[in-house]
Amino acid sequence: MMAALKIDNSGNTGRQRKMHPHKFTLWIGIGSILMMFAGLTSAYIVKRNQASWTSFELPKVFWLATGVILVSSLTMFLALRNIRQRQMARYRILLMTTMLLGIAFVLLQTFGFVQLWKNGQTLQSTVSYSFLYIIVGLHALHVVGGVVALVVMFLKIFSTRQRNYSAVPVEVMSTYWHFVDVLWIYLLLFLLMIK
Amino acid sequence: MSSVENLTGHGTAVHIDTEHGHHEEHHHHETFITKYVFSQDHKMIAKQFLITGMIWAIIGGLFSVLFRLQLGYPEETFPWLEDLLGHWAKGGKLDPEFYYALVTMHGTILVFFVLTAGLSGTFSNFLIPLQVGARDMASPFLNMLSYWFFFLSSVIMFSSLFVQTGPASGGWTIYPPLSAIGEASSGSKIGMDLWLVSMAMFIVSALLGGLNYISTILNLRTKGMSMTRLPLTIWAFFFTAVLGVLSFPVLLSGAILLLFDRNLGTSFYLSDLVVNGKILPNEGGSAILFQHLFWFLGHPEVYIILLPAMGMSSEILSTNSRKPIFGYMAMVASLFAIAILAFLVWAHHMFVTGLNPMLGGFFVLLTLLIAVPSAIKVFNWLTTLWRGNIRFTPAMLFAIGFVSLFISGGLTGIFLGNSALDIHLHDTYFVIAHFHIVMGVASFFGMFAGVYHWYPKMYGRYLNNTLGYIHFWITIIGAYLIFWPMHYEGLAGMPRRYYDFSSWESFKMFGGLNQFISFVSIIVFLAQLLFVFNFFHSIWKGRKVTSTNPWGSNTLEWTTPVNPGHGNWPGEIPEVHRGAYDYGKDGKEFIPQDVPVGADESHH
Ligand code: HEM
Ligand SMILES: [Cu+2]
Numbered sequence: 044m045m046a047a048l049k050i051d052n053s054g055n056t057g058r059q060r061k062m063h064p065h066k067f068t069l070w071i072g073i074g075s076i077l078m079m080f081a082g083l084t085s086a087y088i089v090k091r092n093q094a095s096w097t098s099f100e101l102p103k104v105f106w107l108a109t110g111v112i113l114v115s116s117l118t119m120f121l122a123l124r125n126i127r128q129r130q131m132a133r134y135r136i137l138l139m140t141t142m143l144l145g146i147a148f149v150l151l152q153t154f155g156f157v158q159l160w161k162n163g164q165t166l167q168s169t170v171s172y173s174f175l176y177i178i179v180g181l182h183a184l185h186v187v188g189g190v191v192a193l194v195v196m197f198l199k200i201f202s203t204r205q206r207n208y209s210a211v212p213v214e215v216m217s218t219y220w221h222f223v224d225v226l227w228i229y230l231l232l233f234l235l236m237i238k
Numbered sequence: 239m240s241s242v243e244n245l246t247g248h249g250t251a252v253h254i255d256t257e258h259g260h261h262e263e264h265h266h267h268e269t270f271i272t273k274y275v276f277s278q279d280h281k282m283i284a285k286q287f288l289i290t291g292m293i294w295a296i297i298g299g300l301f302s303v304l305f306r307l308q309l310g311y312p313e314e315t316f317p318w319l320e321d322l323l324g325h326w327a328k329g330g331k332l333d334p335e336f337y338y339a340l341v342t343m344h345g346t347i348l349v350f351f352v353l354t355a356g357l358s359g360t361f362s363n364f365l366i367p368l369q370v371g372a373r374d375m376a377s378p379f380l381n382m383l384s385y386w387f388f389f390l391s392s393v394i395m396f397s398s399l400f401v402q403t404g405p406a407s408g409g410w411t412i413y414p415p416l417s418a419i420g421e422a423s424s425g426s427k428i429g430m431d432l433w434l435v436s437m438a439m440f441i442v443s444a445l446l447g448g449l450n451y452i453s454t455i456l457n458l459r460t461k462g463m464s465m466t467r468l469p470l471t472i473w474a475f476f477f478t479a480v481l482g483v484l485s486f487p488v489l490l491s492g493a494i495l496l497l498f499d500r501n502l503g504t505s506f507y508l509s510d511l512v513v514n515g516k517i518l519p520n521e522g523g524s525a526i527l528f529q530h531l532f533w534f535l536g537h538p539e540v541y542i543i544l545l546p547a548m549g550m551s552s553e554i555l556s557t558n559s560r561k562p563i564f565g566y567m568a569m570v571a572s573l574f575a576i577a578i579l580a581f582l583v584w585a586h587h588m589f590v591t592g593l594n595p596m597l598g599g600f601f602v603l604l605t606l607l608i609a610v611p612s613a614i615k616v617f618n619w620l621t622t623l624w625r626g627n628i629r630f631t632p633a634m635l636f637a638i639g640f641v642s643l644f645i646s647g648g649l650t651g652i653f654l655g656n657s658a659l660d661i662h663l664h665d666t667y668f669v670i671a672h673f674h675i676v677m678g679v680a681s682f683f684g685m686f687a688g689v690y691h692w693y694p695k696m697y698g699r700y701l702n703n704t705l706g707y708i709h710f711w712i713t714i715i716g717a718y719l720i721f722w723p724m725h726y727e728g729l730a731g732m733p734r735r736y737y738d739f740s741s742w743e744s745f746k747m748f749g750g751l752n753q754f755i756s757f758v759s760i761i762v763f764l765a766q767l768l769f770v771f772n773f774f775h776s777i778w779k780g781r782k783v784t785s786t787n788p789w790g791s792n793t794l795e796w797t798t799p800v801n802p803g804h805g806n807w808p809g810e811i812p813e814v815h816r817g818a819y820d821y822g823k824d825g826k827e828f829i830p831q832d833v834p835v836g837a838d839e840s841h842h
Contacts, residue, residue: 064376068453071483075445079487082534086491086506086527095522167503170522174506177498 069215073222076185080178080226084233087174091237097169098238101231102155108148109231112186115144116224123217127210134213135200141220142193145186152183175234182230185223192216268804276386278378279804283385284364285696288689290392291356292770298347303763305340308332310756312740326404334737338407339425341735343399345410346433348678350440351395353543355388357685358482359443361546362451362475364692368795369469371460371812373805376453380446387443391436398432406433409735411536414507414528418499421513431500434493441486441493448486451479460794462814466570467831469793469818470563473570474549477577478542485538485581492531499523526591533584540677541580545573547684548615548644551637553818554691555619557791558634559626560827562819564618572611579608589657590664598657605655612648616641627822631789632706633691639714640683646718647676650725665735668728671721679717686713689773694788698801699780705772709765716762720755727751792818792830 062070090096122137156176159165166176196216277283307316308331315330326336363381367374375381398405407425408417412433420427455468455476495506499520507528508520556563563569585593585601593601619641628634650672653659663669686709693701732745739745739752787796797812812832820829824840 062457064453064457067457068376068380068449071449071452072445075449075483075487078484079491082488082491082531083495086495086531089527089530090506090522090524093522093524166498167505170505173498173504177494177504181494 063211063214065211066215066218069218073219076222076226080181080230083174083178083181084230087178088237090170090174095170097171099164099169099171099175101175101234102158104151104155104158105231108151108155109227111144111151112148112224112227115141115148116221118144119217119220123210123213126208126213129208131200131208135197138193138197138200138213142190142197145190145193145220149183149186149190152179156180171238178230178234182223182227185226189216189220189223192219276382278374278382280363280367280375280378280381281696281802281804281806283381284360286385287355287359287363287388288696290389291352291360292773294347294351294356294392295766296770298344298352299763299766301340301344301347303760304332305337305344306756306759308337308737309739310753312738335407335424336404337737338409338423338735339404339429342407342409342412342425343405346395346406349410349539349543350437351388351392353678353681353685354444354482354539355440357681357688358475358478358542358546359385359388359447361471361550361685361688361692362447362479364696365471365795366451366454366475367458368695368798368802368806369472369793369818370455370458371463371794371814372454372458373807373811375450376457377450381450384443384446384450387439387446391439391443394432394436394439398429398436401428401432403427403429405429411529411532412496413532414496414499414525415511418496418507419511419513419518420500421516431497434497434500437493438490441490444482444486448479448483451475452483455479460811460814463831466567467814467817469549470552470566470569470573471546471549471793473573474545474552477573478545481538481542481545481577481580485535485542488531489535492528492535495531496528526588529588529591530584533587534581536587537584538580540673541576543677543681544644544684545576547640547681547687548573550688550691551640551684552619552622553793554633554637554687555622555641556819556821557691557789558629558631558637559623560629560790560821561622561626562821562823564621565614566817566819568614569618572614575611576608579604579611583608586655586657586660589660595657602655602657606652609648609652609655612644616645616648631690632701632703632710633687635707635710636683636687636690639710640680640687642714643675643680643683643717647672647674647680651676662731663728665733666728667724667732667734670734671724671728674721674724675717679713679721683714686710686769691789692795693773693776693780694783694800695795695798695802697777697780698783699776700783700788701776701780702772705768709769709772712765713762716758716765719758720762723751723755787830790828792820792828794831797830797832 118137118141122134122141125131125134125137156179159172164172166173193216196212273279274282277286304319307314307319316327317330319327319330319332323332323336326333326339332340363375366372395405403424405425406412406417406429407423408430412430416422417426417430420430455472459465459468495504498504499506499508505520505523507525508518508523509525511518511520552563552569583601583605585597586605589598589601623638650668654663654669654672690701690706693699727745727748730744730748732739732748740749783800786798786800789796794812794814798806799808814831815834816829816831818831821827823829824838
């Protein structure tokens with residue numbers, strides 16, 4: 044057995060903690076990510092109100108992407124439920140589905156952008172398209188981050204070094220995943236209503 | 239029960255059990271790498287931040303000496319400059335382009351790398367777990383990442399000093415269009431890209447750190463440590479982290495857009511530009527948009543720098559006056575008010591950008607409102623000192639110096655906060671004087687106070703006192719001699735960021751004064767080297783600390799062993815029974831927080 048240094052950060056509070064610290068940290072991180080998009084969307088609104096603004100159309104395939112990410116939220120939800128009930132086989136499949144759906148979402152969005160680009164609506168064409176590419180692109184980057192975390196989590200299931208049935212990492216993961224989903228819905232509505 | 243096993247290579251498993259009550263002390267082998275390099279111990283990470291910050295401070299300080307040479311002695315040449323800087327100082331005279339690079343890097347380094355990472359990074363890391371009674375941060379791993387992102391950011395910024403076209407040179411605020419267009423100046427070429435990438439890494443570091451600080455303070459307080467029993471240091475770190483977590487991402491957005499404008503042909507900030515006779519194709523952008531995004535971070539940033547200094551000074555003033563801090567709740571409330579207002583005043587940096595005067599009026603009002611919580615804090619510090627049993631340790635002197643500087647610099651803020659006066663004062667040396675006193679030097683004083691005060695806890699040894707006193711007196715006198723006269727120069731209209739004033743009839747009269755200022759800055763810079771010597775010398779040679787609580791202080795860090803290991807307390811974490819400021823109560827000089835309330839004790 045390896046030498047272990049044990050840092051016990053708990054039990055010292057005496058009161059019942061409501062939320063796991065990692066989850067709590069994630070929530071603050073979510074607040075922070077939101078501020079970044081708040082910065083971008085308010086910049087967008089400022090520009091939107093200036094004379095040179097031109098409107099745009101979202102690629103149709105974004106709707107399909109929206110469907111995909113919504114379903115992935117559902118599979119993530121079910122994955123969490125299954126690990127809580129120790130249904131490891133089903134958990135594994137659901138986790139993998141979520142991961143694949145996440146990848147599909149990013150691919151569909153990329154496809155949408157390729158279409159736009161081919162139509163001459165490039166990143167540089169007008170400020171409105173520049174914003175579209177950057178806002179949607181940054182969101183996609185956050186989905187990619189989530190996919191990477193899912194891959195790591197998936198590989199860990201097969202690790203022989205640590206057997207872990209704890210639901211906490213999955214809870215953290217699912218919170219983040221639902222967050223990028225909701226963020227996408229918000230951005231979609233934003234881009235549809237203010238264009 | 240849930241637990242996370244974290245395998246950290248080299249056979250050391252750090253086990254973080256976050257829900258279950260028991261804990262055991264295993265013997266542990268730490269290799270050099272896990273102990274000093276990729277350490278997850280908040281105390282070691284704090285020292286990493288501190289020492290990296292000190293290296294940056296020396297570099298940034300040296301830059302100011304170099305450009306002060308130009309300002310103080312515009313006619314002279316210094317052949318050794320050419321040896322040092324090569325083509326940036328042909329014939330021993332700073333190249334104008336390089337002068338701007340030096341000013342820009344000085345600002346960037348001091349504001350972000352020294353007074354944000356070096357100050358908040360050091361002391362939030364060091365003190366939060368120790369003072370709230372936790373074994374480490376909520377996530378030691380993210381904490382380690384936070385340092386290494388800072389390190390990466392440092393490496394990138396440092397390497398930008400050596401590229402052929404020089405580092406960024408558009409001022410620490412990097413306003414476009416200058417910063418967005420490579421052809422506009424040599425500092426707007428690759429140096430600017432490196433600046434932006436480095437800042438992006440820096441922001442990641444600040445966010446990872448901030449998340450951890452907040453989460454630790456809210457979740458990992460020891461038994462009995464209610465929020466209102468927290469030392470003011472912790473409150474200050476808390477609000478600092480909240481400000482950072484909410485404002486840095488906005489700067490990141492701004493920086494990303496700028497990167498796109500620079501490299502991918504977008505026009506977020508650019509419109510109708512002619513550079514070197516060439517008409518640029520960019521259209522539809524607005525440079526003012528960047529200023530909004532920048533100052534939405536920029537103003538909170540100045541408080542990110544200041545609040546930790548406030549918190550540490552409060553703690554040190556109370557401990558060394560042997561008196562409770564005056565008005566604890568008022569101190570917390572005023573920190574809160576400052577944190578809120580910090581988000582609502584950013585446009586006071588933009589009064590002369592053509593801001594709608596009506597809107598300007600609101601920003602004037604909100605800006606001047608900050609004077610209220612600021613004044614409350616000053617009043618409470620002074621009343622804490624009043625009739626105290628003051629022990630003039632070097633830490634205490636620096637804390638008192640902090641209060642003095644905060645008063646002097648805060649008063650000039652009230653001038654600047656009036657948009658009408660600001661038309662005259664904007665971009666003059668008056669602004670330079672204002673923010674160097676209130677933010678730069680004051681926060682440095684808070685940081686020095688913190689280092690002198692907590693050094694025994696960090697290294698188990700004391701800093702040399704005599705050197706400390708010399709350091710203090712030269713620095714405080716020097717700082718006032720440097721920055722006080724700048725108010726007069728600014729009132730007379732002397733603009734900031736000029737390379738040479740001697741060719742301007744109206745500013746010729748300041749030639750002697752500028753020379754004097756430059757002379758004093760060199761002396762003050764040398765005095766800082768004294769501190770650096772003291773710091774490193776004392777790590778190995780300082781007088782050893784023999785008691786666990788050398789300052790007779792109430793907070794929990796002094797209940798740990800002289801050299802605490804990873805985990806801080808060898809046994810149980812102490813339980814807290816009272817606030818942090820029971821000094822001079824019931825005839826007792828001090829009562830630490832872990833002492834139970836006695837039956838005969840008066841109300842507390
Ligand atoms: C009563 C409180 C304060 C007021 C009313 C105030 C007001 C102002 C105003 C209006 C400006 C803009 C001047 C100009 O560019 O024309 C300014 C600049 C500045 N202030 Fe303050 N201030 C106050 C306190 C502080 C504090 C506490 C800090 C830092 C800890 C600070 C840091 C700065 C900095 C860094 C700048 C200059 C940034 C730059 O242009 O490079 N101020 N202040
Ligand atoms: Cu400000």
